[in-house]
Amino acid sequence: MKAIRRTTLALTAAALLAAPLAALAQDIKPRLIRFGYGLNEQSNQGRATRLFAEQVEKLSAGKMRVRAVGAAALGPDTQMQQALIGGAQEMMVGSTATLVGITKEMALWDTPFLINNVREADALLDGPVGQKVMDKLQEKGLVGLVYWENGFRNLTNSKRPVTKAEDFDGIKLRVMQNPVFLETFKSLGANAVPLPFSELFSALETKTVDGQENPYNTILSSKFYEVQKYLSVTNHVYSPWIVLASKKWWDGLSADEKKVLLTAAKASRDFERKDTREEGAKALADLKAKGMQVNELSTAESARMRDKLTKINASVAANVGMDLWNEAQAELKKMRGAK
Ligand code: KDG
Numbered sequence: 001m002k003a004i005r006r007t008t009l010a011l012t013a014a015a016l017l018a019a020p021l022a023a024l025a026q027d028i029k030p031r032l033i034r035f036g037y038g039l040n041e042q043s044n045q046g047r048a049t050r051l052f053a054e055q056v057e058k059l060s061a062g063k064m065r066v067r068a069v070g071a072a073a074l075g076p077d078t079q080m081q082q083a084l085i086g087g088a089q090e091m092m093v094g095s096t097a098t099l100v101g102i103t104k105e106m107a108l109w110d111t112p113f114l115i116n117n118v119r120e121a122d123a124l125l126d127g128p129v130g131q132k133v134m135d136k137l138q139e140k141g142l143v144g145l146v147y148w149e150n151g152f153r154n155l156t157n158s159k160r161p162v163t164k165a166e167d168f169d170g171i172k173l174r175v176m177q178n179p180v181f182l183e184t185f186k187s188l189g190a191n192a193v194p195l196p197f198s199e200l201f202s203a204l205e206t207k208t209v210d211g212q213e214n215p216y217n218t219i220l221s222s223k224f225y226e227v228q229k230y231l232s233v234t235n236h237v238y239s240p241w242i243v244l245a246s247k248k249w250w251d252g253l254s255a256d257e258k259k260v261l262l263t264a265a266k267a268s269r270d271f272e273r274k275d276t277r278e279e280g281a282k283a284l285a286d287l288k289a290k291g292m293q294v295n296e297l298s299t300a301e302s303a304r305m306r307d308k309l310t311k312i313n314a315s316v317a318a319n320v321g322m323d324l325w326n327e328a329q330a331e332l333k334k335m336r337g338a339k
Helices: 002-028 044-059 077-086 104-110 118-126 128-135 179-187 197-205 216-221 255-289 299-320 322-337
Strands: 031-036 064-069 091-095 142-152 154-157 172-175 191-194 211-214 230-233 238-246 293-296
Touching: 031 044, 044 064, 044 091, 044 255, 064 255, 077 091, 077 142, 077 238, 104 128, 104 179, 104 238, 104 299, 104 322, 118 128, 118 142, 118 238, 118 255, 118 322, 128 142, 128 322, 142 216, 142 255, 154 216, 172 179, 172 197, 179 191, 179 299, 197 211, 216 255, 230 255, 238 255, 255 293, 299 322
Parallel strands: 031 064, 031 091, 172 191, 172 211, 230 293
Antiparallel strands: 091 238, 142 238, 154 211, 154 230
């Protein structure tokens, strides 16, 4: 009997000792954040995600750790967005264009030729209009932290140089899964085919599609030059990326943890824009060196392309709401007035 009592006492003591150690271990174990993105690790998106991860670890003194998962290993943008809404994944960066099915106001950023240069892009995205669009995500279970730069989009294809609007005719052109991009390229005469980014390289390689449109950085980092001969400089739209968090997860964070993430996100935004612009400045020469045949649309042909697309503006304005549309136009007008 005494032996049983001694054993019971020993086991109780061990359990009492173990509890605080387990709690301590729980305290020491860093909060893990799964951060998914669609481009590869060598891309501007991959480099900025690594910078974000470093900043989070540093600012939290190791209490928070980001596990960056690239190349759409956690799924395409749309799948990751749903994982964040459901709370199965904590963070991601992806295109604003793939968010329009969740938050229609994001379509503002798809408007062809809305933004003329990066000065306008930064001011509009980081100003009241960009914040208003970002705030609309919260009611859908997402928290927007910052915008990164995907960049001005240009056209590549394997059939012919596109020197005028008519050259789009008959080109099977992959577009992002987004109604404005679909309408834009259909109205230019292309056969627009929506596909997730993760399927794009193989679709180009197998000639399932003839062409695509993306910033120089992506054309370079995704090696599209291996399967695309022609690069036509159109700069037809400025594309942002957006860093997102799951609202379910975000609402459970402490004020300090949120401060760490917002500070790191702003640092990653400033790094990403600088890094993307530096890489973009020499990407055209790199693409030529890799054998792409590059042509620039003439001013007249670029103007014709713009004219063909003005009807798109009306449908975007109606879709995002006239107040938001007019506020964006007023901000741009003010910027252009004050050279
Ligand atoms: O995850 C890939 C997305 O970031 C996407 O925006 C890349 O611009 C892109 C495209 O063409 O799909």
